[in-house]
Amino acid sequence: MENKKRLKLAKEVLSDPRNPKEEVQALQDTIYVIGGKWKLPIINSICNGNKRFREIERSIPGITTRMLSRELREMEANLIIKRTVTDTIPVVVEYSPTEYCYTFGDIILEMIKWGKEHRERIKKDLSSEL
Amino acid sequence: MENKKRLKLAKEVLSDPRNPKEEVQALQDTIYVIGGKWKLPIINSICNGNKRFREIERSIPGITTRMLSRELREMEANLIIKRTVTDTIPVVVEYSPTEYCYTFGDIILEMIKWGKEHRERIKKDLSSEL
DNA sequence: GTAACCAGTATAACAGAGTATACCAACATG
DNA sequence: CATGTTGGTATACTCTGTTATACTGGTTAC
Incomplete structure (x- = not known):
């Protein structure tokens, strides 16, 4: 031993x-x-071109303004995204991805792929059960 | 409009x-x-050949027996892993991956890749700060 | 015979992730 | 002038994932 x-x-x-x-x-x-429910969907949304707060909010089913606000603040602090405020009237707030943000791309892609296949599997299982 | x-x-x-x-x-x-802290590490561990409860436990830093027990039960119910008990003396309990389990492979690989690069970035940042 | 290993379960408690709902000021739209 | 949009904040609450600690019954090694 x-x-x-x-x-x-x-x-x-x-x-x-x-x-x-x-x-x-x-x-x-x-x-x-x-980790958590929201970071990857938010990154995905912003990398997909959504910039405005409400726009991002609408693009993520189920998220609340509170959670979005919190996560955005945190992710800005961690340099995953950038927050820009114009001095126009009215002010426009825009979120944009940093380079760092794109490093999550492959993970997100794989997860989307898995999710789609997952749905396919479930569909097949249901139809074969009849 | x-x-x-x-x-x-x-x-x-x-x-x-x-x-x-x-x-x-x-x-x-x-x-x-x-989602959650433990499912992917557990899948990874079992796919890497760990079979016994304590073996899996030791392979995942920070996990408690309680969490491992819970997650294993849940993942067995969801057919992500298989639990086998031999009728030898003493009984031997073994966990093994199902085919379904391997579908997470690409996600896990990408996340490991990201994690490694993340460490590299941090190392570089620290050394460039001197 | 005692210490250690196996596969867990029991109990209690906590922290914080997440939800629900309402509200705000500033501006735009019709 | 009422209604809606934007970019959020405030408050309060739930829930459950997670931790901590202890314990069990059986087996094996020294």
Whole structure:
């Protein structure tokens, strides 16, 4: 058992090509940053060209002004988006993506893909149940 | 303004190549299924070959037995994983991925990629601040 | 025989994510 | 002049995900 343990440890630390420890941490980091119900939909909306507060709000089913306001503030602080106020009359507030914002693109794309396939699967399951 | 509205509506419904409405919904569906702190790390762990309860637990920093127990039960019910009990003495409980489980692979991969790059960025930012 | 490992369950409590509803000032629209 | 839009804030509440701590019954190693 002593030997087994030592063997396992060596295996773990040295020869594993996809270092699991590093990957779990990376995964958990990502979840920490984009966790919650709203951040990714908001990023998606803004990257899709929505700029105004109400516009973004309308583009995300179920979100409340309060949550949108909170998340936007937080994401601006974290440099994920930029908030611009014009000095026209009336003032116009616009949100725009930063470069950092686009780094989430691939994740969002994969999640959209999964979501679409998920719907397909459910449709098929329902129709085959008849 | 009447015309503007009608134009916008038509544009929205017809000619948009990446139908935003469908995509937001797909995105929100996905978040609904894999939302929370633990589901993806657990899926990742099991897909990486971890089978035993304590093994999975040890592979995910910060998780408690309670959360792992709950999530495993839920994910078994949703057919994301399979739970097998042998009738040996002592009994051995093993968790294994279903095919469905692997459909999250691309999402997890992208999130691991993002997490790693995120660490790199932070490292660079810190070193450039000196 | 005692310490440790396995696969969890029990209980209690908390923090904060999320909801609901109302409200505001400034401006535009008809 | 009434109604609607914009960009939010205020208040209060719920809910549940998450944590913390302890415990169980069986097995195995030293």
